[in-house]
Amino acid sequence: MEGDDMIRYLTAGESHGEALVGIIEGFPSNIPFDKEFINKELNRRQKGYGRSSRMAIEKDEIQIISGINKNYTTGNPISIMIRNRGTNIDLVEVTRPRPGHGDLAGGLKYNQKGGRNVLERASARETAMRVAIGSICKLLLMEFNIHIFSHIIQIGDIKISKEIYTDIKREDLLRADESVVRILDKNAEKRIIAEIEKAKEEGDTLGGVIEVIGTNIPVGLGSYASWDRKLDGKIACSILSIPGIKGIEIGLGFSTASRLGSQVHDEIYHDEEGYYRKTNNAGGIEGGVSNGEDIIFRAVMKPIPTLKKPLKTVDMETKEQVLAQFERSDVCAVPSASIVAENMLAYILANEMKLKFGGDSIEEMKINFNNYMESLKNR
Numbered sequence: 001m002e003g004d005d006m007i008r009y010l011t012a013g014e015s016h017g018e019a020l021v022g023i024i025e026g027f028p029s030n031i032p033f034d035k036e037f038i039n040k041e042l043n044r045r046q047k048g049y050g051r052s053s054r055m056a057i058e059k060d061e062i063q064i065i066s067g068i069n070k071n072y073t074t075g076n077p078i079s080i081m082i083r084n085r086g087t088n089i090d091l092v093e094v095t096r097p098r099p100g101h102g103d104l105a106g107g108l109k110y111n112q113k114g115g116r117n118v119l120e121r122a123s124a125r126e127t128a129m130r131v132a133i134g135s136i137c138k139l140l141l142m143e144f145n146i147h148i149f150s151h152i153i154q155i156g157d158i159k160i161s162k163e164i165y166t167d168i169k170r171e172d173l174l175r176a177d178e179s180v181v182r183i184l185d186k187n188a189e190k191r192i193i194a195e196i197e198k199a200k201e202e203g204d205t206l207g208g209v210i211e212v213i214g215t216n217i218p219v220g221l222g223s224y225a226s227w228d229r230k231l232d233g234k235i236a237c238s239i240l241s242i243p244g245i246k247g248i249e250i251g252l253g254f255s256t257a258s259r260l261g262s263q264v265h266d267e268i269y270h271d272e273e274g275y276y277r278k279t280n281n282a283g284g285i286e287g288g289v290s291n292g293e294d295i296i297f298r299a300v301m302k303p304i305p306t307l308k309k310p311l312k313t314v315d316m317e318t319k320e321q322v323l324a325q326f327e328r329s330d331v332c333a334v335p336s337a338s339i340v341a342e343n344m345l346a347y348i349l350a351n352e353m354k355l356k357f358g359g360d361s362i363e364e365m366k367i368n369f370n371n372y373m374e375s376l377k378n379r
């Protein structure tokens, strides 16, 4: 993997501990640091019909510890903190591991009596800090007019209508924030809310499918040269690392299997502005390299494993067949996962921009970027 040129980050913190902390390093200097924008992104992640009562307790906000001076990045490592408020639950040991959660495998791996120390870190609470880090990356991307959107296309069995889905414009994507389930189809929205209510009453949970779109992406991010430099591979790795995400497809993805090559690949045209395509079935990536079209992918989230109507499990102490432990949890967190996915993509793209264009300050990075974009006109 690349080393010194990278933007790197680390997070730490437990779900019911004092705080989450994050450090982002290798971030260029002189980028306006809009704290309110970051807090708004945190707020977007906390919304969504079907979240647990904890979301009414938490009001995620960052505290800046280092790396920022007079609202500008300095080039120093940026460290931030988000305090936990919802720590008022009884932190009992979890000896009855939940099928589908990390309780058992994690407990065995780290030689624990149960799943408590596992779930404290495996919890999706950690994604709050990933969103904070990703939104710092969005600030860098905005300097290049790169924007990222997301919306939900399916929750449980209910999908958004084909007509709406095939005709989504960029302006429409902004409206996803107005829906409690981030759905652009009002009819599907109503049915999904009812479905979430039903799952809740039945002590069950729901998963779904999210779609993420990155716009104004320059051609040439990532590389075909080595396996670990491929942009699609990096995006897939980061998205699959989000709790509950079980699959990702880029562009037409799985549906390419049943089409002929002539029905899949995007034909190439050229005009005074350069190369372009009339379709984007590739989802903006060819050969592991961005091709200048929008980056589009979908990801599937499994239903949350913490069930009020628990599944069978084995008590880690007594080895008896019992029912899994229940603790306050979400019924559906798919809308939140889409915000996390946006921000994971933001990190990957910001890092790729840094790797391609280098520069310790945003000014230096822009000179390199503009030179490259200018040189493309003659290629």
Ligand code: EPS
Pocket: 015, 052, 053, 054, 055, 058, 086, 089, 119, 122, 123, 124, 125, 126, 128, 306, 327, 328, 329, 330
């Ligand atoms: C989560 C369980 C719930 C969620 C939590 C993720 O937490 P608690 O058990 O304290 O109610 O609310 O999500 C968040 C706190 C968050 O900020 O997203 C889990 O088990 O993963």
